[in-house]
């Protein structure tokens with residue numbers, strides 16, 4: 001028996017209706033959108049926000065370590081002068097270890113410095129293929145020149161130049177320093193300012209950058 005089994009929305013000619021076509025397209029676009037990562041902006045934004053927050057925390061932890069070290073150092077022992085507009089990407093100083101006959105006694109010299117990553121020299125190429133071009137690190141070297149000398153890496157993935165800066169003899173980012181590196185010190189009176197730009201990549205491959213800064217005023 002021939003029943004009237006033809007679907008009511010089927011085109012009389014046996015094809016699909018315009019409504020079906022439109023619905024199919026909407027579904028297709030939604031599926032494609034999900035596949036292309038277009039539909040979850042909130043999740044993506046959250047991931048990037050968390051990643052940026054992590055970068056900032058890493059930068060601030062390094063700043064805290066630097067501040068703790070500098071707080072025990074004598075102002076008079078800090079070299080070089082680190083005067084703006086050039087400042088510097090490294091410094092040397094000594095801890096005050098004792099107080100004898102009205103004079104402070106200082107211990108061995110230490111340094112805090114920016115260094116290129118061993119596998120990524122400053123040449124505009126991401127030689128170690130970690131997603132960051134010319135990344136460097138912040139190291140503290142204690143007991144410099146002594147048998148007990150030790151190097152501590154306190155931060156990796158540091159940008160070669162501070163955020164917004166490039167090596168061209170100009171202060172591109174308008175912070176009063178010229179061509180400053182990803183770790184930048186400058187000293188005015190007894191206050192030493194430290195700036196650091198740290199970088200990473202989001203899961204989607206976007207370059208993420210955070211810059212942190214702090215100031216330490218020497219007591220002695």
Ligand SMILES: [Ca+2]
Pocket residue numbers: 120126127128129130131132133134135
């Ligand atoms: Ca690299």
Ligand SMILES: [Ca+2]
Pocket residue numbers: 165170171172173174175176177178179180
């Ligand atoms: Ca600058």
Ligand SMILES: [Ca+2]
Pocket residue numbers: 165166167168169170171172178179180
């Ligand atoms: Ca510059």
